[in-house]
Amino acid sequence: MATTQTDSTSATYPTTSGGTLPSTVPVGAVYAGGSPLDWGASLVEGAVVLDEKVAPNAPWSAVVTEGHVLTIVDVGGNQSADCLLYNADDPEERYSVPDTLAWQGNAYVRTGTVLRSSEGRPLMTVVANEIDRQDTIGGACGKESNTLRYGHHVMFHHGCRENFLAEAGRRGLGVRDIVSNLNWFMNVPVEADGALGIVDGMSAPGRRVAVRAEMDVLVMVSNCPQMNNPCNDFNPTPLRMIVVAPARGGGPGPVAGGPRSARAPRTPGDAA
């Protein structure tokens, strides 16, 4: 999977007159040279059934079999992994933010959170998590919503909604199937007066989250390309997706050394 570096700010397009036209559209992988990358490893022991890298800006999807555990590695740190889940056998049943939040009575996703469907049923469970809390309030960026947030000049920036639509199309799904999502490694505090927004992240290179499939689940991820807010630390980096069949009898548990402290080096957004 491509992880080459491209300087997004210097992307240009040829013009018919032979010159070049500067573009603000990030092209390809865009993380800055020298970015520390930690490719990590599965958070739970077991036989690896899938191990893939997701390039910056790219979508990804896979079916995770019931009982298997998906580890998502935040390779470069503070890289939002926008995520949707579907019942693989009946994709009209899909991830539901409000059902997940109402059943657990809490607005944040942490270890133990059951990720529920639109029918209130468990799709996946967070079995290990190396940052304070994960987000499922902030939704996905998109070309259209970016115009509200940053101005019409960003209309042709890439967005997670574009990734979701492209990947959904490959799976026989479409715009009706895109709903509010999870944002692994993104930080969206809700303050006492209801103020809510995306602030600096709490993750770091190599931080991980692990989710166990409670049924056969189609997992769809957009490696967020947003360059107008701190959800990717203004430096989109790769993700690593590792699926394991947990060791028999052992159940999902931490690998040698255990999960790292949930406390990240910096928690500027921990203001809730």
Place this chain on the structure above:
Amino acid sequence: MTTADEPTAIAPHDQYPTGVRDLHLTDSVRSARDDARAQGGQAGAWMPYLPASGSPHCPPAVDPAALVWAETVAPGGYTHKVLARGTRLRFDDPTGDACPHLLLFNALEPTERLNVADTQKIPWQAYLGENHPLLSGDGRVLAVVTGDSSGRHDAFCGTTTDAWNERKYGDARPHGPSPSGRALFLKAAAKHGLSRRDLPPSLSFFQGVRVEADGALAWRGSAGPGKHVELLAEMPLLVLVANVAHPLDPRPGYVVGPLRVHAWRAAATGPADPRFTATPELHRAYLNTVDYCEARGL
């Protein structure tokens, strides 16, 4: 009322009076027709009022002649309507126990629909209140909150599912005593050719929830009887409403009161309205909305 001990009992949740058989002479088509026609003209506690201008509950300062929708929605009931751009929509909670769960769609292209995440994120505010836009995922304002005497609404918990109500009340049948909001949305959506793929997270009004410092969702409940919330349709809207108990309502029973719904002809927000430019995000959302509507000749 059906109980868990009598799962197959045939009993409606509104207790029918006994001896109904004796009140009707229906032994021929003529007598059945006369019997049916004799039932007209009665009033119920929850019903639509037609024409809307004849509503017994017309909101204050609204010209009854401008009304296009007047209805009292039963507890555990649902309603739905297609509204023109520029229509005002008001919910009244006469008892303090109403809980309208709301979904909005662009009536012309229902794949454009309420996006709760954008509705919270783009205004930088989790709690609904006056001037809060209800945004679609396409960067446009479906509706805006133009009036609110309650201040207790919820955009976090969505509505109830069958699984939730079966766990909480032991029954979630849509025709039973504790229907789920999703089951009612499903029926309302079906009447417009939509299905469960078309049901995103919803909003609810009059039963408040707040997020505590640790993320806990704290129930605040109702601000009391007599509160209202008013919306303005900024696009042609398909409106789905399910009036069901809030998911976090801590009361053991399925408590929900009747909901009054009124809508009347007015004007969409325009560039001369202070709301149009109240914030940079709202301004650009309105620019997108007007751009769409003008191109479509609306």
